[in-house]
Amino acid sequence: MRVLFGLAAGLLLLLAAQPLMPAYRSSRDVLAPPGRGHLLGTNDIGQDVLTGLLHATPNTVLMALAAAAVATAAALIVAGVAAAASATIRNMILRLVDALQVVPSILILLFIGTLMQPGLTGLAVLLGLTSWHEDVRVALAMLRRELQRENVRFARHMGASRTYCLRRHVLPAIRPALAALYLQNIRQVTLRAAGLAFLGLTDPRLLTWGGMMQDAMEHLYTPAWLWLLLPPAFALTAFLLIMLLLIENDPAGARA
């Protein structure tokens, strides 16, 4: 979790430093191969690819962190409602959640993306609201396990309020598992956002790795794919890989 806070802080810094970075502007060096002037070459309107990657990093990653936060929070809230509700209602919620999982979220995302081409905030909300249902079952299992433990029962018996128990007993206990869920959500959301950007269904002004790959698709038949396609593809894969390694090395276990 600490890694993520560090990452978020670093990215915010990068975002704040964006005015200091060289601007991502077009120049006359069109489709220049990597070399001294442009370390990773330039694209078809003369924008420096390395600068583009740097500008796209906070957009891509912060959006994923925010969307995953929305998804995890929504899942936790629904799971909380289900845990507090009677068995019939809980069953109903779970059945609905199961049925929601059957519909591929990409269908809804493609539809909404076509209609409104969301920007940074829109994308975070949209992706968050289309991925929460995958975590409800896991979150509910965690919540119920913790709620039935004796420390919570004792506290309740001694007159502690529900909010107190939740804050002091339940949340600290499920925090590591929640962190693992959050990391998994980051991966999911990054994949979906990159797919949407790759199809040109995000705000065209929003520079992301997926969007850079879409621009590179026109150059598959020229040597320019080498420096237009590979850097954003590599950045995307590296980010997803780091997230996966974080999940796997988490001792608290993704096996919540």
Place this chain on the structure above:
Amino acid sequence: MTAGAIPISGRAWAAALLWGLTARFAVLMLVVLVIFILPRLLPGDPLGVMLSSDYTQNLSEAGLAELRARMGLAGGWAEQFGAWLSDLLRGDLGYSATHARPVATLIAESLPWTLLLILGAMPVYLVLAALAGIGAGRAAGGGFDRGLTGFVTVLASIPPFVTAILLMLGLAILWPVFPAGGALPMLPSDQLMIRTGQIARHVILPVTALALHEFARFYYLARGEAVVLAHRPFVMNAVARGLPPRRLLTEYYGRNILPIFIARLSDSVSGLVSAVVIIEIVFSYPGIGGLIYGAILDRDYTLLQGTTIAVAAGLLALNWLIDAAGTALAGRG
């Protein structure tokens, strides 16, 4: 038949099925609502979008009104929704203006191509993942396991469209052994044998991309199970008896992994469809994904709506059937 013999479990089974159906129907209604309401909340309407493109221009007021009525945009929201819903219930998904054909026909024409990709990839990744997973899992921590698991970890982090582009780049553009897109050449042969060969040549790259994407999921599953199985007494006993490795693989590991694979297969359908949509787009394959992408590019909302609802409904129905079959099988023991 068996349900009659054990009335209680039979009734519970029916109740579970009914509940499942209700939940899936509710979700379908949610999808329908989202798809109906969202376009109407935004400034402008599908007609305006269509008119701003160059399909229809210089229409008179009367012509506009007629077009509006034909696209189901006349009257209030409730009226529109009622008309649209009753069309949907009759199986009428609307009429695509850009293709000049009913949406249902277009879907029926694209569906076989998507099924070809999915059914072509499924045996490949299931068998390979089972073999690789068992091989790695029964000697967990060994060189083969570490190498392969490392490779799969990287593979699992490559988005499906990146795999697809790299495959296309490598095997269709830089070293053109396979066609880069489509399902058939420009002028397909009318001889059955040659035509089948042409289809097979076009299907190889998209199927490989899809199989690579799904491989990781089932590899982890098979490996995890094989790690456990390798320490089970009946397997250790069989190894000590010197059972032929092939029998050990099929009868001991394979048989125990099969039910887990089948259970996971029905969960993985939604991810599979997401991947196939995006892979079809990269390879301009004429399946459902290609159809959706075409609708997006043309801003053909009728087609986009119809396809989205049809795919969602189809998947929900399929999932319900698998669920029912699974419950029935579990009930039998």
